[in-house]
Amino acid sequence: MDKYRTAVVLLNWNGRHLLERFLPGIIAHLPIGCELIVADNGSHDDSVSYLKKYHPEIRLIAMPENYGYTGGYNRALKEVDADVYVLLNSDMEVSPGWIEPALRYLKDNPHVAALQPKIRSLNNREYFEYAGAGGGFLDVLGYPFCRGRIFNTLEKDNGQYDDAAEIFWASGAALFIRSEVFWKAGGFDEDFFAHMEEIDLCWRIQNMGYKVVFCPPSVVYHLGGGSLPKSNPRKTYYNFRNSLFMLAKNLPSRGFFLRIVLRLLLDILASMKFLIQGSPGDWLAVYKAHLAFLTRVSALRKQTTGRQQKLPGLICKKSIVKAYFICRKRRFSQLDFKASRASL
Numbered sequence: 001m002d003k004y005r006t007a008v009v010l011l012n013w014n015g016r017h018l019l020e021r022f023l024p025g026i027i028a029h030l031p032i033g034c035e036l037i038v039a040d041n042g043s044h045d046d047s048v049s050y051l052k053k054y055h056p057e058i059r060l061i062a063m064p065e066n067y068g069y070t071g072g073y074n075r076a077l078k079e080v081d082a083d084v085y086v087l088l089n090s091d092m093e094v095s096p097g098w099i100e101p102a103l104r105y106l107k108d109n110p111h112v113a114a115l116q117p118k119i120r121s122l123n124n125r126e127y128f129e130y131a132g133a134g135g136g137f138l139d140v141l142g143y144p145f146c147r148g149r150i151f152n153t154l155e156k157d158n159g160q161y162d163d164a165a166e167i168f169w170a171s172g173a174a175l176f177i178r179s180e181v182f183w184k185a186g187g188f189d190e191d192f193f194a195h196m197e198e199i200d201l202c203w204r205i206q207n208m209g210y211k212v213v214f215c216p217p218s219v220v221y222h223l224g225g226g227s228l229p230k231s232n233p234r235k236t237y238y239n240f241r242n243s244l245f246m247l248a249k250n251l252p253s254r255g256f257f258l259r260i261v262l263r264l265l266l267d268i269l270a271s272m273k274f275l276i277q278g279s280p281g282d283w284l285a286v287y288k289a290h291l292a293f294l295t296r297v298s299a300l301r302k303q304t305t306g307r308q309q310k311l312p313g314l315i316c317k318k319s320i321v322k323a324y325f326i327c328r329k330r331r332f333s334q335l336d337f338k339a340s341r342a343s344l
Contacts (some may be wrong), residue, residue: 039076116170117218132171135214
């Protein structure tokens with residue numbers, strides 16, 4: 001493992017309370033030789049002064065404003081000299097030995113560019129957590145789902161996904177990635193600002209011939225909602241808009257128009273559900289997302305080079321919306337879709 005210079009990088013924005021709560025555990029379980037860095041995204045709370053006073057041993061990269069997840073990490077990582085970046089949310093509790101198995105896997109498998117630990121819920125520790133669970137996938141219309149999480153249904157972790165598996169996307173909440181590949185792929189797309197950017201990056205990485213893997217011996221616990229609560233119109237806007245941005249950038253030409261039309265129609269149905277549930281802000285956010293997408297779709301189609309001419313094999317060719325809402329399949333194991341196995 002000493003082959004890889006490794007840096008754990010936390011991106012902080014007004015999260016002093018999270019740093020105070022979670023940094024001690026991260027420090028306690030940091031292997032010798034692994035650097036810990038906090039990149040502050042223009043916080044206007046006392047995060048920076050707290051770090052300087054109570055954790056002067058931690059390297060601080062202070063940025064003048066909030067560049068979002070994408071811009072914040074792109075700027076911070078340019079100042080980090082490491083072979084492997086470990087991007088970790090500031091609201092994450094880590095477990096003993098969470099870094100070592102991931103680094104071993106990367107060392108033994110040079111064709112793997114990115115890796116995700118098992119992500120459990122901090123508030124309900126026996127269950128998977130929304131942001132990544134046991135590794136992520138996409139369906140044919142661009143809806144993300146995970147081993148252990150489909151839409152808002154979370155599975156209890158009974159070891160059912162403890163096999164190392166090739167996945168389509170690794171969560172940005174806890175992401176191991178080779179620095180060389182990160183920059184070769186162009187880093188995060190800063191048009192996304194926040195949300196879905198890691199899926200877009202993983203798609204581009206796979207187009208380059210690399211693999212993305214889930215590593216279950218590495219376990220972390222995610223609080224969630226550290227920057228934006230789960231129900232928030234701004235978050236709704238980014239999720240719907242960025243999902244469409246990602247499809248426009250990466251889908252092959254064949255079938256593109258039909259998939260986008262179907263996706264827009266399903267989004268409209270989702271917006272009506274928001275309205276019925278008494279969330280007019282989320283309803284409006286979907287329409288704003290569509291407007292932003294429609295004004296950019298032509299430029300987005302020209303943006304990504306190396307786009308494949310067919311859907312990647314790890315994209316589920318069926319609709320997860322149909323499986324979940326019509327066929328009532330709420331667990332990953334119930335889907336007619338299998339992730340390929342990898343060996344640890």
